[in-house]
Every structure is written in C-alpha cells, then in structure tokens.
Amino acid sequence: MKAVRFDEYGDSSVLHIRDVNVIPPTSGQVLVKVQYAGINPGEIVIREGAMRDFFPARFPGEGQGSDFAGSIVELGTGVDHLRVGEAVIGMSDKRSAHAEYVTIAANRVVPMPKGLDPRVAASLYVAATTAQATVDTVAPQPGETVAVSAAAGGVGILASQLARRTGADVIGIAGPSSAQALRDLGIQPVEYGEGLVERLREAAPRIDAFIDCFGHGYVETALDLGVAPERVATIVDFGTAQRFGVPVVVGTSAAMDPTAVVSRIARLIAAGELSLPIRAVYPFDEVRAAYDDLATRHGVGKIVLSVG
16 A cells, blocks of 8 residues: 655655555454545644654654544454444544555544545544543633634634533634634634734633643733633643643543544534534645645645545
C-alpha cells in the first residue's frame, strides 16, 4: 500500500509517500480501506519535533495522521460487533491514518451514521473528542458566556457549538473572513489581534469561561479578563498553563468514552444539529500542500486528504 512517512524532523518537505506492507489484522483488530483522512495542527508540531518529549517520532519511517474514514475489509479473530464492508470512523494512536489501509484495534473505530459526509467523518475523531473534553473542563452553565479562540478551526468550531448546547452564550475569536460562518452557527464573532481584550469586554460584560485552541497568549488574555484559572482550558499552550494552574486538554478526559462521544457527535452532524465544515480536500499525493495550507491557520473548518 501507499503510506505517508518521514525519516527526520522538519517542515512538510520531509514527508514522502512510499510503498509499505499491509499489516493483517490479529485478534481484536480490523483492517480498514481508507477513503478520506483528516489532518490536524498537532501533527505539524509532532513532525517538526516540538513535541518530541511527549510524542517522540519513531525513525526511520514515522507515519502521519490520526483521523480517517473508510470501510472494513477484514476482521481479526474475536471481532463480532462489526462486519466486512461496514463504513467506519476511526483514529489511529500510532499516527498511521495517512495510508491506503489502516490496521487498528476494533474499539478505535465506530460505525459511520447514514447521511454523514465521509469527508466530515474523516475529520471527526480528534476534533470531536478534544472539543467535548474542553467543554467538559470549563463546564459552561446556562446564561454564562464562553470565549473560544481559533473558533473557526476544527476543534474550535465544534467546541463553540457544544458550549452553546449547554445554554451558554459563545464568543468566537477568529479572523474577519470567518465571521459570517460563525454567526450562522449562533456564535458571536470577535476579531483577533491588537485590541482584543477591549473588543471582548465590549462584546460581553463578563466572560465566565475560556477555551484556547490557538495558544500564543490566549491563556493570559483569559486571565486578564478575570476568568478563573480552573475555567480556562488550552489544547496548545502547555507551558503557560502550567505556570498559571490552567487545565491542559490533550485528546480526551479521563472520564470520557471516546467512541461514545464520536458516535454521538457524528449522529448530531448527520442530523444537521451540529456542523463541521470542510474547507479543502487534497489528493493523497498532495499531502505536503495540504499541511502547508493547514499551517496558515486560516479558513473555516477542516482540511482532508482524499485517499481511496
């Protein structure tokens, strides 16, 4: 099969597509033919080596990609709750999703609801579980106000909508080109950049909780606004969070069943109750261009690779 690999830390130029062996599923595993694969900002940080103390690469031949959607082509022994040919949403803990096939534990895939765009399905696992974990951490209450940085990105746009479903008002910090998309989802847009604190204070007399999906000073912004440290959650700024006693969200919370969260959010999207926009689809062999696009951190929603 074809798979994305890299042999050293660096920018997107270190990524290569090469032939590797398909791994047959063993007990408790399934083999999935990938149709689409999602890409996430965290994978850039891992590939560049900035997270090597937490997520070290395995050279040579490190893979890329966590999220994927496809269909099961083979079952390992002991797997009786899934069937060959079934469309599934999955997440590879071994960063192997950017490939034509993924061999994975059966408990890391969930059936894809009817009516769900497979491109959205391929973008869902990491964004859904992370977004839910951030909302669980800051625990919005009806009538409160929650601010979300990078609110037009994959995690931010889901976290904003999930926070709204608690009855809270949500302010989405994003660029001006994303403002209408946020308004359409019931999120009040506020433009990032110089003067942000003043604009946030104008937008709401009080901000009760803050979800940081971007880093670069947003934890300090939340604290400057008077948000209690325990009601700030960041998925990016680990060092600042440690300094100020702010919770860090990495993937899922300890009490979360990730497959249940993904299944629920997938059904809500399929039913039109939540939205995860897809802003670009790249052919598999343009994986470098896809990551360069993602690195700009502009646009609304997710970028996916078309694999199958």
